[in-house]
Amino acid sequence: MGHGGNVINELTQDHREVDSLFAQIQAHTAADQHRRDLVDQLTIELVRHAIAEEQHLYPTVRRYVDDGDDMADKEIADHAEVERLLKELEGCEPGDERFDMLLARVRSAVAEHVKDEEERLFPLLEEVCSAQALDELGQRVRSAKEKAPTRPHPSAPDTPPADKILAPGVGMVDRVRDMLAGRGTGR
Template sequence: MGHGGNVIAELTTDHREVDELFARIESQPVGDEQRRKLVDELTKELVRHSVAEEMYLYPAVRAHVEGGAGIADKELSDHAEVEQHLKELEGLAADDPQFDHLVAKLKLEVSEHVRDEENRLFPLLAASCTPEALDELGDQVRRAKKTAPTRPHPSAPDTPPGNKLLGPGAGLVDRVRDALTGRGQG
């Protein structure tokens, strides 16, 4: 993930990639190990995306959108639920009876969150910020995704300054763990 354009274009492209990952997971036979690998890939993308939104998008919504604090709080609550499901999925094999149930639940929550962002939050942000500010937010989000964690950390802070201080360190540790275990490489 890292596509270019303003923050809305960047995050919308991420959303379509997540949709595609869900479709790829669903196209695999139930219990197939490829489902596990695809869920690992999905987890990495969702965590990086969420961390970048928490670091830059939601503070911008709070600062620029009327009623933005309430909107940002709702989005953060959505992220917490998704992250908890990702954590529950992390240790499950593809043939575990709970695996497909949690993937379906995750897809529903992510789809609702995406729909809310694209239909409500993004239009409000676009109306409240200059094109230059949206471009700068896009650059910040892309930079954040490069150093963000790749595994769920439900107890980590999700608002500044804590997330900006701890996120890159957790991201480094996660990427080392991913390299050592081969996670997300096939």
């Protein structure tokens, strides 16, 4: 993930990438081990996306959008639920009945979250931020995704400043673990 453009374009492209991963997962039979690799890639993308939103998008929403605190709190709660489900899914293998049940719950939660952001939050943000501010926010989000963790950490802080302090270190550890395990490489 790292598409370029303003924050809304960047995050919307992330949403389409996640939709594509869900479709690829569904295209495989229940016990196909390739589903595990695709779910690992989905997890990486969702965690990085959520961290970047929590570090940069939601503080901006809190500051500039009417009722921004409530909106940001709801979106962060959505992230926490998805992250909890991803952590459970991490311990399942394709063919396990819990795998498909958890995956369906992740997909439903993500679809609801995406719809809320794209239909409500993004238009409100676009009304109150200049094009330049949205472009700068897009760059900060891309930078955060590069350093973000790649595995779910449901108990990690999800609001500034603690998330901005801890996430890069946790992200580095996750990327080393991923490299050693071949996770997220499509192998």
